Structures are given as structure tokens and as C-alpha cells.
Amino acid sequence: MSAIVIQQPPKLAKDTLRIIPLGGLGEVGRNMTAFELNGRILIVDCGVLFPEDSQPGVDLILPDFSAIADRLDDVEALVLTHGHEDHIGAVPYLLKLRDDIPLIGSRLTLGLTEAKLKEHRIKPESIVVEARDRLTVGEFVLEFFTVTHSIPDCLAVAIHTPAGTVLHTGDIKVDQTPIDGRVTDFQGLGRLGAEGVDLLLMDSTNADVPGHSESERSVGPAIEQTVLAATGQVIVSTFSSHVHRVQQIVNAAVKAKRKVVFVGRSMVRNLGIAEELGYLHIPRNTLVDLKKAGSLPRDRVLYVCTGSQGESLAALSRIANGAHPQIEVGEGDTVLLASSLIPGNEASVFQLINRLSEKGAHVVHKGNAHVHVSGHGNSGELLQFYNVVLPERAMPVHGEFRHLSANAQLAIDTGVDPAEVVVAKCGTVVDLSKNGVKVTGQYRNDHIFVDGQSVGEITEDDLRDRRTLSNEGFITAIVGIDLANGKLVVGPELQARGLAEDDNVFDDVVPKIERAIADAYADGERNTHTLQQIVRRTLGRWVSQRLRRKPMIVPIVLPAETVDDVERAIESD
Known part of the structure; x- marks a missing residue:
């Protein structure tokens, strides 16, 4: 490097x-x-x-x-x-x-x-x-x-x-x-x-x-008020390294006579280290294991988890999606997002809040309560x-x-x-x-x-391809050609993924691809890579004009003898 x-x-x-x-x-x-x-x-x-x-x-x-x-x-x-x-x-x-x-x-x-x-x-x-x-x-x-x-x-x-x-x-x-x-x-x-x-x-x-920014201590009263007012279970999401914030969450849980459960590998690991080194103070008999928390009354437990930025694999997103194996959220529960909204994550966070609200949870966040300072x-x-x-x-x-x-x-x-x-x-x-x-x-x-x-192996070009796949879809075009006479022996066969249209919509473009290949062959073109680019351009122009889309197009042009080899391999499998 x-x-x-x-x-x-x-x-x-x-x-x-x-x-x-x-x-x-x-x-x-x-x-x-x-x-x-x-x-x-x-x-x-x-x-x-x-x-x-x-x-x-x-x-x-x-x-x-x-x-x-x-x-x-x-x-x-x-x-x-x-x-x-x-x-x-x-x-x-x-x-x-x-x-x-x-x-x-x-x-x-x-x-x-x-x-x-x-x-x-x-x-x-x-x-x-x-x-x-x-x-x-x-x-x-x-x-x-x-x-x-x-x-x-x-x-x-x-x-x-x-x-x-x-x-x-x-x-x-x-x-x-x-x-x-x-x-x-x-x-x-x-x-x-x-x-x-x-x-x-x-x-x-x-x-x-x-x-001047406000003191971290200033969010304590709002966190405490939220926890004390909650009637069901409380789920608080914050960063696993935010030890000062977690200390105030623990203090509020103790005052509300709730047990505290740390959820997620990074949360358990980081806060365990902070407590062991004396940076986080948790009274005895306050912390309980996730497996035991299910036997507690809902109004006696407070979960601290990751996922305040709407990360799809984090604990809070799985809870909101009903995919968490131990924690369910519902009517009467309170969810507190005790962190900032990082620029770029707005859509994910708002979707998360909507899913939690739809399940009946009361969602408290920086937009409606003083629960975060920078x-x-x-x-x-x-x-x-x-x-x-x-x-x-x-x-x-x-x-x-x-x-x-x-x-x-x-x-x-x-x-x-x-x-x-x-x-x-x-x-x-x-x-x-x-x-x-x-x-x-x-x-x-x-x-x-x-x-x-x-x-370091993924490039910006790879990410552009992924964005295209995500937003515009994917089309493969397979053509088999006898380079001795220019006759098509396979295809054009078109398959699409991620486009709403049925594959039959491509019937109109197949003759255009056939003519483009025939014209190129008549002009002396025999290079399969060049023929692939002709297929790509022909199909791309048609899709742009007809469907108003710009999908990823993967053209595959095979000489006839290669097609025969592939077919024999399939038959012998």
C-alpha cells in the first residue's frame, strides 16, 4: 500500500x-x-x-x-x-x-x-x-x-x-x-x-x-422525570461508550426502583469495563441479566441498549421491528433516545420513531425533551x-x-x-x-x-454499482453468436431484477439488439467485448427512453463454441 x-x-x-x-x-x-x-x-x-x-x-x-x-x-x-x-x-x-x-x-x-x-x-x-x-x-x-x-x-x-x-x-x-x-x-x-x-x-x-454548550449534568432531570413517569417498561438507547449518560440513566432507574439491563455486546462490554475501572457506579442488586429480565414486571425494568441512530442491526431497531428474541415493545411502554441525531441518519431515526409509536410506545427524544447535550x-x-x-x-x-x-x-x-x-x-x-x-x-x-x-478492496465504483442496484435495478442480456457467420444461436435473453415491469416488456427491444449485432458483424466486428458494449448501449438507450430508468446492465456475449461447452456441462451435472 x-x-x-x-x-x-x-x-x-x-x-x-x-x-x-x-x-x-x-x-x-x-x-x-x-x-x-x-x-x-x-x-x-x-x-x-x-x-x-x-x-x-x-x-x-x-x-x-x-x-x-x-x-x-x-x-x-x-x-x-x-x-x-x-x-x-x-x-x-x-x-x-x-x-x-x-x-x-x-x-x-x-x-x-x-x-x-x-x-x-x-x-x-x-x-x-x-x-x-x-x-x-x-x-x-x-x-x-x-x-x-x-x-x-x-x-x-x-x-x-x-x-x-x-x-x-x-x-x-x-x-x-x-x-x-x-x-x-x-x-x-x-x-x-x-x-x-x-x-x-x-x-x-x-x-x-x-x-456555550450545556453541562452533561443538565440532562439528568429530564431523564429522571421520563423514567419516573413511565408506567410500563422503559427502553433507553444511547452510545455504549457514553458512560456519563449511562450513569444518569442508572441513577434514574434506582430512584424509580427499576432493575437495569444492558442489551447488546458492545453495551455489556464497554459498561462492564467502565464499572470495573471505577468510572461507572451501579448499586448492588441493580443490574440484572437479559435472560432473567423477562420474569420481572414490566414496570420494574429498564433496558439500556444501542441503536439510537436507527442502525438496522442494532438492538433498538430489532425491538421496533419485533425481531428481538427477548424484548417486545407495546402500549404503555416508554422509549428514550438519549443521544444526538447524527447528520445523515435523520431518515433512519424518524422511521424508527414511527415504528415504535405505531406499536403504542411513548417515544422521548431530543426533539421533544432535554435528553441530550453535545x-x-x-x-x-x-x-x-x-x-x-x-x-x-x-x-x-x-x-x-x-x-x-x-x-x-x-x-x-x-x-x-x-x-x-x-x-x-x-x-x-x-x-x-x-x-x-x-x-x-x-x-x-x-x-x-x-x-x-x-x-480496502471496495472502491467508489463498487459503491456506485451498489447504489444503482438499489435504486434502479439490474438487467442481464445473454447472447450466443456464431462468429463464423454472425448468426445468433442464443438469445438475446433478457432478465431483470428490481424493476416493476414484467420481463415481457423487453420484447420490443430484442429486435433492436439483434439488428445492432448484425450491423456490427457486417462492419467486420468479431470481438465479443466490443459486441457486449453494443448490446449495453442499445439496451441502455431503450430502457432510458421507454422505462425512464438507468439500471445496471450486464451484457454477456458468448461465441457459439462456448455456448456448446456450457450446455454440455449443464447436461452432465
Whole structure:
């Protein structure tokens, strides 16, 4: 896997820091950044992006490792800022390329990552760090700071190098009353700023939203009110890594004297790790196994499951479709979607709400109750970071381009020279030295699709074919021709799938295909591939004009002797 270079970067000078974002810029997900210094590489985060409806069959989307794929032996370590999938989800795929890359992160972050790696039969070398720790890793001196987000144990990392100090925030918000009481370490960040931050890489997700985000604690009363008012069973759907949200759900269940049931493999695994490490507190005799929950009265149980984004295979969708083996939803039950609505998932989520409502459930969600707040800071919080850290330069990360641009403007508003603000994209090569920051090259950066057991083999062309199959249907056209005289010995035989019309509708186009082949043969054409293209064009024009559709067309033109071989093989089977 070699990198495709759009603009070749120069040879890296001694003590110059090269920064290459391999994902996470221009998108919300697959966050990964490589830092190179004097021939050695440090990576921060390695996450996945989840597919959209326009990417049928795709399970996950990985960062494009190609820019460093032939240099993995130079990688000193992988720093993980926190335990969300868009920051740790691609770690197994990187470690399959080199399994002894040391992982550095907080206890919870590494606990979640190690559990994921165990499923891939990879045992990593892990280094646990805490806030204010300093750690030398090859050419890099790392320093860690507590930041708040929607999962516990998040750490920003300062990377000290001869070229200057870079601060990578990971995902952040300024929560003044976090569930675990661990506020953002502005004292330490202020000290770092006084020492000098040469480049700030900061979360941009809500940079275009004015003001300040609300505390995670603020959703607690609405969750509690919903659970206390429920008369039937309660089903709450949220992300399996949202430990703070789950803690408030558990607290509400305890107050309502309900037993709590975790549903789904990732939910059981992640929350089990959080409880074991002391980040989730569940009173004794509160948690029950799914198999035992069926014997409890419906008004004494609360299920916590995945599927708040309408994912077809997640627990909540199966419940809504009546396909879950243990849980049924009906009249008098309450379903709480305690998460955000991720852009692109609107149709799936609304369909899910409709199915649940049709079954008689009362559905509570962000649109009708205060049951979710963002884990990312609004512009006011980002301004606070800029004013505390006082960076000389800025390179916004983590967000679509509208978010990156808004973050860049915040940097300028707080006094950063516009010439020292870099709005990059995935694959951009950015060099930091004592002379400043400069874009010096560009690698092509593709989406790497995970499709079942396949990694990186599915292309955009394949996805286009799948979309065509899904939306427009499929037609095969089989023709057998005697190339000695141009006589058709088979067909044209047309078969369609995914079109509402009966196959008899194609009777009108068969003579057109026969004439097109005859004309081509008369002109001296004997190449079966060329004849296939003639069949495709003839059939495609007719379908477009007559049926107003653009299905996938697969023409198959066989010479007569091949037809005979196929028929004999069928007869002898």
C-alpha cells in the first residue's frame, strides 16, 4: 500500500516537525494525525468513520494509512486521547500491520481499546498515563492534560519538540459541572500557554455554534422525570461508550426502583469495563441479566441498549421491528433516545420513531425533551481555550470544512496572525519549524472501506454499482453468436431484477439488439467485448427512453463454441 502523491513534500529538514492528518478533516470521524521528527513518527488517535446510506454494505471507513504504510517501523507510539470509536475504532486495523506499536492513553481509554483488540486476537503493549504526566517517547516529549468531553478520562496531549510545542486537544467541551467532577485543567493549560504553544490543533465540531454548550449534568432531570413517569417498561438507547449518560440513566432507574439491563455486546462490554475501572457506579442488586429480565414486571425494568441512530442491526431497531428474541415493545411502554441525531441518519431515526409509536410506545427524544447535550464545545468555549493557551499558530481539526473555517476565524479573532492559521484537509503535509508553519505537500487520502472481511478492496465504483442496484435495478442480456457467420444461436435473453415491469416488456427491444449485432458483424466486428458494449448501449438507450430508468446492465456475449461447452456441462451435472 503505497501513497499516491499529489504534491511531493520536500525532504524533511532536521528538527522540523511534519504533521500529516490521515483522517478527521473535512469529516466528523476517522480521526488520525501523524507527526514526524528526525525520521521518527508519533501518531495521535486512530478512529473510524461510520458509513452513510449512500455507502451500502460498508461496515466501517478507516483512515488512509498509505502515507506511512511503508514506514511503520519508524512509529514510536500511538497516543489515544479518549475512548470513542471515531478515535480508537481503527486501532485493530493499524496493529494488524504492525502489532507491537505501543499504545498510550488513560486507563479507561486503554481498557476500551484493549477489549476491542482482544476480539481481533491482538495483545497490545499499553502505557497508562494520567493528567500532568510527562513521558519521553523517542524524539518526542509528551505532556497530558485533563479535558472534559462526553466520556470520562479524556486527555489533551502537548507534544514538545525542537521545532516547537504542539497541543492536540482531542475532543473537548468546557463542562463546569461534569458528572465525575474532573474539570478541564485550565491551570495546567495556562502554564503551558505561558511557556509557549507554537501550534494548537483543536476540536472544531461546534465551532460554528455560538455561546456555550450545556453541562452533561443538565440532562439528568429530564431523564429522571421520563423514567419516573413511565408506567410500563422503559427502553433507553444511547452510545455504549457514553458512560456519563449511562450513569444518569442508572441513577434514574434506582430512584424509580427499576432493575437495569444492558442489551447488546458492545453495551455489556464497554459498561462492564467502565464499572470495573471505577468510572461507572451501579448499586448492588441493580443490574440484572437479559435472560432473567423477562420474569420481572414490566414496570420494574429498564433496558439500556444501542441503536439510537436507527442502525438496522442494532438492538433498538430489532425491538421496533419485533425481531428481538427477548424484548417486545407495546402500549404503555416508554422509549428514550438519549443521544444526538447524527447528520445523515435523520431518515433512519424518524422511521424508527414511527415504528415504535405505531406499536403504542411513548417515544422521548431530543426533539421533544432535554435528553441530550453535545460533547463538543461551542464557539465560546473554543475562544476560552484560545485565550488560555495563547497559541502562536492554529490548525483546526475534527470537523467538516465549515467547522474548520469557523474555528480558524476564532483563532484570528483572538489574535493569531491569519498567515499562521492553516485550514488543511486529509493528506495535507504541514511543516512546523522555528520559521513558522507551512503547507509543503499533499498526499491523496482515500476512504478505506471495511466490507465484511474485506479491507480496502471496495472502491467508489463498487459503491456506485451498489447504489444503482438499489435504486434502479439490474438487467442481464445473454447472447450466443456464431462468429463464423454472425448468426445468433442464443438469445438475446433478457432478465431483470428490481424493476416493476414484467420481463415481457423487453420484447420490443430484442429486435433492436439483434439488428445492432448484425450491423456490427457486417462492419467486420468479431470481438465479443466490443459486441457486449453494443448490446449495453442499445439496451441502455431503450430502457432510458421507454422505462425512464438507468439500471445496471450486464451484457454477456458468448461465441457459439462456448455456448456448446456450457450446455454440455449443464447436461452432465
